[in-house]
Amino acid sequence: MTQIAAVTDQITERLIPFPAPHFLSAGDLTPPAAQALLDVADIFVDLNRLAASQGGKTLDLLAGRTVVNIFFENSTRTSSSFEIAAKRLGADVVTMPVQASSVAKGETLIDTAVTLNAMKPDILVIRHGASGAAALLSQKVGCAVVNAGDGRHEHPTQALLDLLSLRRAFGDVGGLTVAICGDIAHSRVARSNVALLSMMGARVRLIGPPTLVPGDADRWGCEVFHDMREGLQGCDVVMMLRLQLERMEGALVPSTREYFRFWGLDREKLAWARPGAKVMHPGPMNRGVEIDSDVADDLSVSLIQDQVEMGVAARMAVLASLWARGGSVH
Amino acid sequence: MTDTITLFADARLVDPATDRDGCATVAVQHGRIIEVAFESGFTTDLGTDFEIIDCDGLCLAPGLIDIRVKTGEPGFEPKETLKSASLSAAAGGVTTIVIQPDTDPAVDDPAMVDFIQRRGAALNLVNVFAAGAATRNRDGQRMAEIGLMHEAGALYFTDGDRVIANSRTLQRVMSYAAAFNALIACRPSDPWLSDGGVATSGELATRLGLSGVPAIAERIQLDRDLALVEQTGARFLIDQISTADALDSLARARSKGLEVAASVSINHLCFNEIDIGDYRTFYRLDPPLRPESDRQALIEAVRDGLIDIITSAHAPLPAEDKRRPFAEAAPGAIGLETLLAATLTLHHEDGLPLLDVLRPLTQGPAALLGLDSGVLEPGAPADLVLFDPDAPVVIDAATLKSKSKNSPFDGRRLQGKVIGTWVGGRKVF
Numbered sequence: 001m002t003q004i005a006a007v008t009d010q011i012t013e014r015l016i017p018f019p020a021p022h023f024l025s026a027g028d029l030t031p032p033a034a035q036a037l038l039d040v041a042d043i044f045v046d047l048n049r050l051a052a053s054q055g056g057k058t059l060d061l062l063a064g065r066t067v068v069n070i071f072f073e074n075s076t077r078t079s080s081s082f083e084i085a086a087k088r089l090g091a092d093v094v095t096m097p098v099q100a101s102s103v104a105k106g107e108t109l110i111d112t113a114v115t116l117n118a119m120k121p122d123i124l125v126i127r128h129g130a131s132g133a134a135a136l137l138s139q140k141v142g143c144a145v146v147n148a149g150d151g152r153h154e155h156p157t158q159a160l161l162d163l164l165s166l167r168r169a170f171g172d173v174g175g176l177t178v179a180i181c182g183d184i185a186h187s188r189v190a191r192s193n194v195a196l197l198s199m200m201g202a203r204v205r206l207i208g209p210p211t212l213v214p215g216d217a218d219r220w221g222c223e224v225f226h227d228m229r230e231g232l233q234g235c236d237v238v239m240m241l242r243l244q245l246e247r248m249e250g251a252l253v254p255s256t257r258e259y260f261r262f263w264g265l266d267r268e269k270l271a272w273a274r275p276g277a278k279v280m281h282p283g284p285m286n287r288g289v290e291i292d293s294d295v296a297d298d299l300s301v302s303l304i305q306d307q308v309e310m311g312v313a314a315r316m317a318v319l320a321s322l323w324a325r326g327g328s329v330h
Numbered sequence: 331m332t333d334t335i336t337l338f339a340d341a342r343l344v345d346p347a348t349d350r351d352g353c354a355t356v357a358v359q360h361g362r363i364i365e366v367a368f369e370s371g372f373t374t375d376l377g378t379d380f381e382i383i384d385c386d387g388l389c390l391a392p393g394l395i396d397i398r399v400k401t402g403e404p405g406f407e408p409k410e411t412l413k414s415a416s417l418s419a420a421a422g423g424v425t426t427i428v429i430q431p432d433t434d435p436a437v438d439d440p441a442m443v444d445f446i447q448r449r450g451a452a453l454n455l456v457n458v459f460a461a462g463a464a465t466r467n468r469d470g471q472r473m474a475e476i477g478l479m480h481e482a483g484a485l486y487f488t489d490g491d492r493v494i495a496n497s498r499t500l501q502r503v504m505s506y507a508a509a510f511n512a513l514i515a516c517r518p519s520d521p522w523l524s525d526g527g528v529a530t531s532g533e534l535a536t537r538l539g540l541s542g543v544p545a546i547a548e549r550i551q552l553d554r555d556l557a558l559v560e561q562t563g564a565r566f567l568i569d570q571i572s573t574a575d576a577l578d579s580l581a582r583a584r585s586k587g588l589e590v591a592a593s594v595s596i597n598h599l600c601f602n603e604i605d606i607g608d609y610r611t612f613y614r615l616d617p618p619l620r621p622e623s624d625r626q627a628l629i630e631a632v633r634d635g636l637i638d639i640i641t642s643a644h645a646p647l648p649a650e651d652k653r654r655p656f657a658e659a660a661p662g663a664i665g666l667e668t669l670l671a672a673t674l675t676l677h678h679e680d681g682l683p684l685l686d687v688l689r690p691l692t693q694g695p696a697a698l699l700g701l702d703s704g705v706l707e708p709g710a711p712a713d714l715v716l717f718d719p720d721a722p723v724v725i726d727a728a729t730l731k732s733k734s735k736n737s738p739f740d741g742r743r744l745q746g747k748v749i750g751t752w753v754g755g756r757k758v759f
Contacts, residue, residue: 210505210562226509251465251473251502258475262509 003055011061012042015086017325022138026152034200036162037317041164044313048088061320062091067124069095071114071148072128076094077283077308078148078158082125085315090299091122109133113140123322127149131188144322152186158282159192161314163200165306166237169278176200179231179273180222181207182241182263183289185214189282190241194220207231208263211252228263232272239280240265243290256289266292270301278303287326332377335359336755338714341385343368345392346689347705350551353701358712361754366706372529385716388749391688393425393709393713394669395695397461397485397593398569398641400662402733403449405434410646411735415666416455417731420759422667423715423748426457426640426703431468432490438463438474440482440708442471447483455758456751457703457713459485460505464503464514470494471480480510485699488515488569492617495521495758496553497577513698515567515593518552518576519543519617528657529618534603540657541620556583559590567698570590571645572617574627581636582601591698592636594628594690595643596665597738601625605738611652611659612738615643618661629680630692640690642669646734664732668725668739671746677719678745684719712755721747 016036020028025169029037050057067086071079078097086093107115109128119139124145126134130161131151138145149155158192166173178197182189184206197204204222218224225231232238243259260266265279279295279302287293296302336358343354343366350368357374365374368656396419402409412429414759418716419427431437436667437446450458462484466472487507494516507514511717524543529535531542550570555578559566571577580592597615602622605613608633613619631637645662652659665672669691677687696704703713727740751759 134517136509210509212503249472251471251499254473254475254477258478261481262477 003050004059005041008059008061010043011040012318014043015320015324018144018318018321021325022147023156023322024134024138024145024147026159026192026199028156029160029196029199031199034160034196034252035087037160037163037314038167040320041310041313041317044088044316045310047216048130048309048312054254056214057088057091059088062089062323065323066120067091067093067123067125067319068116068121068146069093069125070116070127071096072098072126072133073149076128076149077311078127081308081311082148082315086123086313086314086319087178087321089316091319094153096161097112109136110140112135117141122326123319129158133148139185140223144326146318146322149188152191154192155188156192156196157311157315157318160198160318161307161310162193162239162280162282163313164310164314165280165303168306168310169303173197176236177234178237179204179205179207179235180239180241180287181228181231181265182244183212183247184217184241185207185212186244193239196220202297204229205235209253212247228269229272232269234272235277237278237280238265238273240291242282242284243286245286245316256286260289264288264290265295267294270295277301279306280304282307288303332379333359334381335364335374336374337376337380337382337414338385338390338716339382340387341390341704341716342387344389344684344688345706346584346685347693348707349685351596351685353387355610356706356714358755361712361756363706363708363710363712365708381483385542388716388718389684390706390716392692392706393715393751393753394423394691395426395701395704396424396485396642396644396666396669397428397639397695397699398595399427399644399666400430400431400432400646402646403433404445408733409648412449412458413453413455414731414733416450416458418644418664418666420457420592420751420753421731421748423670423717423751424456424666425715425751425753426701427666428461428485428699430490431461431463431488436463436467437461437484438466438468440478443479443482443484446685450731452543454754457716458509461481461485461515462487464489468492470496470692471499472677473499473506476503476507476512476581479512480512486515486567490515492707493517493519493521493551497558500555501558501562504558504562504566508562508564511565513565513567515569516555517556517569518548518571520547520551523547523550527618528661529606529723530603530620532603532621538606538609545573545575545620545624548573548617549579552576552579556588556590559583559588560586566590570595570598570641571637572598572615572620572624572628574624577627577631577636584636589595591638593636593639593641594632595641596669597643597663598625598641599628599632599704600672600675601738606656609656611654611656612736612740614656614659614661615663629676629682633682633686638690638694642666646732647736648734652736662736664730664734664736667730667732668737668744670715671723671744672739674719674746675744712752714752715748716750718747718749720745723747
């Protein structure tokens with residue numbers, strides 16, 4: 001049996017149907033479903049590391065199926081990660097960036113949905129700047145929809161890939177203390193991670209300036225801190241968020257240098273966390289604003305490279321599992 | 331520094347922070363107070379190296395702290411420099427001044443805070459601190475580097491006379507500042523209602539033919555500010571409250587448990603709108619002078635502690651800005667050097683106890699700004715003023731040390747004369 005065939009067997013054995021018809025938010029998962037997805041994703045990680053000489057990396061789990069990536073916001077890593085994931089599963093992939101689409105000509109999101117639906121895709125992956133856009137689309141199409149980021153609402157596959165990186169680094173996520181730092185208020189990554197990490201038994205803290213942490217965030221079941229020293233005390237994981245530079249203009253933060261001084265992660269601040277703490281960032285990074293290169297590039301503490309690698313595997317698991325719910329796996 | 335002990339003997343010690351008013355001896359060494367002894371309880375071993383200053387029964391109080399001082403350095407040096415302001419302060423018994431950020435460039439980054447404080451310290455006169463701008467270049471739009479300025483030693487954050495009209499900006503400034511427990515100060519004045527006005531709206535302004543600012547402009551803005559304080563939990567100072575209406579708002583906020591401080595300018599305690607009757611531009615102030623009923627309400631508010639702080643609202647302006655028709659003259663008055671004597675009118679004319687009159691000039695601002703001065707206790711810095719509370723003086727603006735002479739007290743007869751001022755045990759006046 002070739003390695004590819006062996007991998008396919010392992011996967012079909014473990015693959016569970018996705019617990020919901022769409023993957024719109026971290027809340028669509030359950031703890032056992034998340035664990036099962038991670039188990040499958042682990043196999044995909046190994047597969048992705050195979051060299052061409054060992055039989056290649058492409059499976060035929062989604063052979064003949066069409067995955068459409070529609071990205072209304074600029075994205076490099078997420079769109080290519082989804083594209084590669086779908087291709088590794090053997091699907092036919094169409095990626096539509098917004099500039100080339102008819103949205104630029106004034107078509108509404110619903111029009112686009114109806115048009116796409118008429119082309120009968122099997123899975124739609126959408127990123128959109130408006131919160132709730134993925135949910136709206138899911139009501140108008142006949143296939144599974146994956147939310148690749150909607151406004152400041154959710155980015156559930158990011159949370160899943162973060163969970164995969166953490167499980168591989170720590171073994172178990174339950175009991176870990178994870179600090180999510182920075183612009184919580186505008187972050188879909190933070191919302192999805194708070195939901196999923198809490199669901200998996202991690203303790204989540206939110207750290208940032210009061211202007212970037214929602215006033216009611218403590219009711220998400222997280223501890224809120226405005227001081228990094230206090231907040232990082234005893235943390236196993238420090239997850240930094242990207243600071244959009246336009247926040248300077250809206251009187252949310254005075255300047256990047258002040259932000260870096262008080263909330264940017266450097267060696268000094270990292271030392272306040274538990275020894276051996278790991279650093280994460282969903283990317284793309286503003287080096288010298290929310291994170292110092294010295295920390296970001298140190299592979300002994302940084303999981304940032306891993307996160308990108310895990311992205312493909314986690315998304316493969318999601319696509320395969322969604323298809324397993326809707327259609328049948330060979 | 332030498333080990334010399336300085337004794338202030340036979341003083342009438344007046345210290346609001348410890349609520350003491352009585353005959354005492356104060357011993358000072360290495361710039362700090364080492365003992366305060368009443369009656370015969372003096373215990374310090376003087377050794378041989380000491381000097382005695384005979385206070386002759388005059389009042390010895392903590393040096394005054396003036397939290398609202400404008401200078402023209404940098405940018406408008408002909409009006410006032412840090413040096414001329416420091417000399418005025420020393421002559422007025424003021425040992426700590428907080429410089430307003432409305433310089434050119436504005437004090438809106440840590441380097442400027444450092445500049446003001448270093449320049450002030452190099453003069454070796456009084457303690458000079460900076461207040462930082464709350465928004466960049468005081469534009470009311472983009473937040474200034476509050477955290478970095480706070481670290482650099484800025485004592486509070488304010489756009490000075492400019493109002494942050496955009497409520498969302500102020501909300502964010504307040505909420506951000508709360509992370510550093512930094513103090514925000516705002517002038518309560520609705521910018522649209524007060525636009526173009528030079529006197530308080532009313533019968534007098536109408537008769538004089540001057541554009542009026544309705545008194546409610548203050549209350550309206552204050553109510554907004556207080557609502558934002560309630561929402562954000564910011565530490566807040568109401569800068570220059572001046573109407574009875576606004577005092578009601580303040581009292582309501584306090585009764586709800588909001589921790590807000592309030593300051594009043596000495597001018598609004600000493601003058602009323604009748605003073606603008608002959609169009610004397612030295613009485614052109616911002617906020618404008620108010621009816622007598624407001625002045626009385628302000629005095630009552632000082633008496634019962636509703637107002638925490640009295641400031642000189644020192645605003646030096648050269649003659650060319652004042653020698654104009656009333657409405658065209660720039661608003662503001664100098665006040666550092668006359669602050670003590672002017673405040674003592676509350677004691678002499680309005681019957682407030684000396685302790686209550688001095689409290690908003692010493693303990694009040696020290697407590698709000700977290701300074702270790704403003705009290706006469708062992709360990710506190712020896713920032714002292716010795717004054718004769720009863721000596722009559724006639725103010726002559728021409729002899730004041732400020733580079734600008736726009737004193738509304740010019741020609742006034744007051745009671746209270748500064749005999750000596752010490753900063754960190756060093757005599758500066």
